[in-house]
Amino acid sequence: MRIFLTGFRFQLRVAWGSPDTLQICVTAPLFTLVFMAIAEHAERPDLAPFAIVSPTLMSLWTLALFIAGELIGDERRSGTLEALIAVPARLSTLVIGRICAVTTLGLLSFAEAWLVAGLVFDRWLAVRHPLPFVLCLVVTALAMAATATIFSPLFILMPSARTVQNTLTYPFYLLSGVLIPVAMLPFWLRPASHLIFLSWSGDLLRDSLAAPAPHDVAARLAAVLALGAVSHLIGMALLHRVLRRVRRLGTLSHS
Amino acid sequence: MSAIEIRALCRDYGVGRAGDKRTQALSDVDLTVELGEVRGLVGPNGAGKTTLCKILSTVLEATSGSAQVLGHDAATDAATVRRHIGIVFGGDRGLYGRLNARQNLRFWAAMYGLHGAPLRLRVDELLERLGLADRAGDRVDTFSRGMKQRLHLARGLVGDPRVLLLDEPTVGMDPVAARDFRSLVGEMRAEGRTVLITTHDMAEAEAVCDLVTMIDRGRVLLTDTPSAIGEVVPRHERVVAGAVPEQTRQALTALPGVVSVEQEPSGRLRVETADSSVTGTVLRLLVEAGVSDLSTQRPNLEDAYLHLIGDRGMAVG
Numbered sequence: 048m049r050i051f052l053t054g055f056r057f058q059l060r061v062a063w064g065s066p067d068t069l070q071i072c073v074t075a076p077l078f079t080l081v082f083m084a085i086a087e088h089a090e091r092p093d094l095a096p097f098a099i100v101s102p103t104l105m106s107l108w109t110l111a112l113f114i115a116g117e118l119i120g121d122e123r124r125s126g127t128l129e130a131l132i133a134v135p136a137r138l139s140t141l142v143i144g145r146i147c148a149v150t151t152l153g154l155l156s157f158a159e160a161w162l163v164a165g166l167v168f169d170r171w172l173a174v175r176h177p178l179p180f181v182l183c184l185v186v187t188a189l190a191m192a193a194t195a196t197i198f199s200p201l202f203i204l205m206p207s208a209r210t211v212q213n214t215l216t217y218p219f220y221l222l223s224g225v226l227i228p229v230a231m232l233p234f235w236l237r238p239a240s241h242l243i244f245l246s247w248s249g250d251l252l253r254d255s256l257a258a259p260a261p262h263d264v265a266a267r268l269a270a271v272l273a274l275g276a277v278s279h280l281i282g283m284a285l286l287h288r289v290l291r292r293v294r295r296l297g298t299l300s301h302s
Numbered sequence: 303m304s305a306i307e308i309r310a311l312c313r314d315y316g317v318g319r320a321g322d323k324r325t326q327a328l329s330d331v332d333l334t335v336e337l338g339e340v341r342g343l344v345g346p347n348g349a350g351k352t353t354l355c356k357i358l359s360t361v362l363e364a365t366s367g368s369a370q371v372l373g374h375d376a377a378t379d380a381a382t383v384r385r386h387i388g389i390v391f392g393g394d395r396g397l398y399g400r401l402n403a404r405q406n407l408r409f410w411a412a413m414y415g416l417h418g419a420p421l422r423l424r425v426d427e428l429l430e431r432l433g434l435a436d437r438a439g440d441r442v443d444t445f446s447r448g449m450k451q452r453l454h455l456a457r458g459l460v461g462d463p464r465v466l467l468l469d470e471p472t473v474g475m476d477p478v479a480a481r482d483f484r485s486l487v488g489e490m491r492a493e494g495r496t497v498l499i500t501t502h503d504m505a506e507a508e509a510v511c512d513l514v515t516m517i518d519r520g521r522v523l524l525t526d527t528p529s530a531i532g533e534v535v536p537r538h539e540r541v542v543a544g545a546v547p548e549q550t551r552q553a554l555t556a557l558p559g560v561v562s563v564e565q566e567p568s569g570r571l572r573v574e575t576a577d578s579s580v581t582g583t584v585l586r587l588l589v590e591a592g593v594s595d596l597s598t599q600r601p602n603l604e605d606a607y608l609h610l611i612g613d614r615g616m617a618v619g
Contacts, residue, residue, distance in 0.1 A: 053412040061400055126395030130457070133359040134413035135384045141413075295363050297315055297356075 050136045054144025055151075062152055067114050071106045075156035078102035079163040087168055095170050096256040097226075099160040103252075104225045104245055105216075106156035107191045112215055115146040116198030119289070123203070132290065139286055146195045150188040157184070172256055179264045180255035186268050187248040190275025194244070196282025200289040224249050244274035303373050305465050305496035306335035306358065311367035313353050313520075327353040329520040331367070335498060335513075340491050342511035342528075343500040344607060350520040351500035352392070355469045358498070359389040371465055385414075388463030390454045392470030392500075399443030403434050403453055406442055407460055414461030428456040433482065448475045455486070466490060468499045472506060484510050504607050516607065539581045541573040542566070543588050544595030553587060560584065570595070 062068045082098035119142065122128040131138055165171040174180050202212070220226045222236070223245035229237055240246045247270045254261035261267075292298075313328040328350045335341045343351050356362035357369050360380040368375060374382040398406050407425040416424055429435045432452045442450065451473065458466055472480045487510040490497050501507055507514050508528040516523040516531070524531065546554075554573055555563045559580030564572045575581045581598060588596060 049412065049415075049417055053409065057409050060405060061398065065400070125398075126391070127398065129356070129359075129361045129391060130389065130396050130410075131413070132361045133384055133387070133389045134410070134461070135381065135415060136413040294361060297313075297353075297362050 050140045051144035051147075053136075054141040055148040058145035058148035059152070062114070062149065067110075068152060071110055071153065071156060072159065074109075075102045075106045075159045076163045078105060079160040080167065083164050083168045083170065092170065095164060095168075095172055096253040099157070099164055099172060100249055100252045100256070101220075101225050102160045103154070103157040104187070104249055105220060107150055107153040107187065108219065108225075108245065109216065110149050110153040111146070111191050111195035112198060112212060115149045115192070115195035116202055116212070118142060118145060118195075119199045119286075120202055123293075132294070138290065139283055142199065142286065143192065143196065146192040146199075147188070149195070150191045153191070154184060154188055174256060175258055176255040176261055179251060179261050179268075182264075182268055183248060183251045183255060183271070186271045186275070187244070187252070190244040190248070190271050190278065193275040193279035193282060197278055197285060200282065200285035203289050204285065204292070219243065219245070222246075241270075242274070244271045244278075247271045247274070303337070304334050304370075305337045305339065305372060306333065306341075306498060307368075307370040307373075308333040308354075308358075309368050311354070311357065311369055312365045313350075313357060313362070314365045326520050328357075328364075331517075331520070331522055333515060333522060333525070335496060337496055338491065338494050340487060340497045340499065340510055340512050342507035342514040343498060343517060344502060344504065344507050344514055345500075345517040346502060348519075349517045351517060352469050353520075354517075355389065355391075355467045355498070355500060358383075359387055359467055360384055385461075386463060387465045387467060388458035388461055389467045390458035390469060390471050392473050397442045397450060397453060397457075400441065402439050402441050403429065403445070403456075404438040406453065407456055410457045411460045416460075424460060424462070428459055431486070432456045433479075447473075448479050451475050452479065455483070463495065465496045466498070468497060470500055470502075472501070472503065480506070539575045539578060540599040541575065541581060541584050541588070542570050542597050542599065543573070543593050544568075544570045546571045546588065546593055547591055550587060550591040550593070554584060557583060557587070 079098055079102045082101060083095065086092065086094035086098050119128065122131060131141070161172060217226075222232070222240055223229075223243040224232070224240055225245055229240045229246050229250070232240060247267050251261060251264065251267045251271075308331055311328050311331040311333075312326065314324045314326050316324060331350070331354065333354075343354065345351055353362065357364050358371060358376055360376050360383050363377060368377070370376065371383045372386050374386070376383050398409070401409070404425060407428060408421060411421045411425055426435070426438075429438045432455055434449065434452055434456065437445070437449065442453065445453065451471065452475075455468075455471060458468065472483050475483060484506070487497060487499070491512075499507070499511065511528060513525055514528050514531055515525040551563065551571060554560055554571075557580070559576045561574040561576055562572075563574075566572050573584050575584055585596065585598070
């Protein structure tokens with residue numbers, strides 16, 4: 048646990064003031080402005096939860112993809128990965144702690160989005176069901192961290208995967224119901240949506256902001272956690288494979 | 303039990319797209335370093351020194367053979383080995399530039415399981431010991447290369463290791479810092495730590511090492527004390543003299559027992575003699591010729607290095 052917390056604190060220090068973190072701080076309010084403007088123009092105040100939840104999930108995903116995903120590669124390029132391998136602490140625990148810090152920072156984008164909706168459009172959204180909402184934010188951050196553990200070793204095992212890094216954003220936002228409800232997708236595409244934890248998270252977060260009490264909260268939270276757990280297992284297996292491979296090939300310090 | 307025990311160690315690297323061409327970085331290396339010993343591993347670039355350190359520090363797998371640290375195998379019992387070693391890789395990479403020196407050291411101390419007051423004490427003690435206390439709060443990317451190297455050393459010591467692996471530890475250090483480093487190694491020895499230093503600085507190896515192992519092209523050439531290694535070169539003595547008249551030079555060249563007469567880049571004349579009686583004759587000739595800029599030398603570790611490995615200059619491997 049100490050290694051996890053050390054990684055968490057370390058990443059907060061490193062990320063604080065870094066251009067990547069600042070980018071998220073800027074883009075989340077910008078997306079909120081655009082989505083809220085569309086909702087207001089269409090005279091659809093019921094879409095306000097979309098306008099707030101979508102930038103939050105997009106920020107989390109972007110951070111997972113571009114910061115957490117580059118974590119091991121950055122260590123390798125800066126020459127610290129060898130030293131990290133040579134210490135008694137488990138690298139995987141450290142990596143998870145650091146990725147969790149990244150996703151925690153991503154949660155701040157919700158506060159940004161909420162404030163922009165209130166200050167600019169005078170739509171002060173009440174969180175009508177705070178417990179499901181907070182629980183959903185927490186398990187979403189955990190599932191996001193778990194998913195990020197796949198990206199980090201994947202980009203080392205398959206450098207070509209980095210070339211499609213950018214394409215792993217908007218298609219996923221559409222497929223997972225972050226930008227539009229899954230119900231609006233073609234029928235044959237919906238099963239694929241349900242395999243992405245963001246679809247469960249987005250629905251539950253929006254439902255928690257609405258008046259009717261959200262249904263099947265425990266099951267939906269469990270779905271997010273289960274999909275996160277599967278991602279985590281895949282991520283750890285990939286990480287183990289990467290470390291074995293670079294130790295065998297002698298490419299640990301290659302950039 | 304030895305601190306380090308290496309047997310028939312080989313390491314190949316693949317070259318080419320499919321790794322089809324192989325280059326041998328280490329070939330059947332046997333090496334034993336006793337507890338509390340300071341061992342120098344000297345050799346030119348590409349000799350295999352860093353590869354050996356990486357295998358001992360568990361970050362690289364050997365192709366065959368075994369490497370043990372304090373009786374634990376670096377390949378099969380890596381977790382235990384990591385608890386006992388400190389590693390300093392050469393160069394100025396390997397630190398977190400956005401963090402300050404204290405934050406860097408605290409992070410690495412936590413990686414060795416330290417926490418709370420003992421962690422803070424250990425970090426502050428090392429910052430003081432390595433002369434970094436005044437800059438402890440400054441970001442590492444503002445440090446000079448020498449300061450980064452000292453911080454690397456502090457990182458290597460932060461886990462209180464019994465075996466310390468130092469890969470080119472004084473690269474980038476100014477002469478004063480390098481001298482301080484040598485006294486630090488003396489302290490390590492006094493504390494009973496085992497130190498393996500890779501270097502191609504012969505003066506450094508001669509100053510700090512109990513034993514020196516010469517390695518070249520992945521093979522161990524010999525292991526002995528620095529002074530004994532100096533004896534492996536032919537037992538010539540050397541006279542170096544400045545402003546030697548041409549007539550005297552010719553006389554020296556013709557003198558029986560003079561092995562060679564060469565001009566150094568500085569313009570001084572270097573005369574190698576077969577034994578001390580010839581050295582006396584050479585000195586007398588030079589003094590009679592009015593030469594006052596004179597010195598005599600015995601072969602040192604550097605001579606042995608050049609004799610065994612050759613003067614390959616920038617050549618690698």
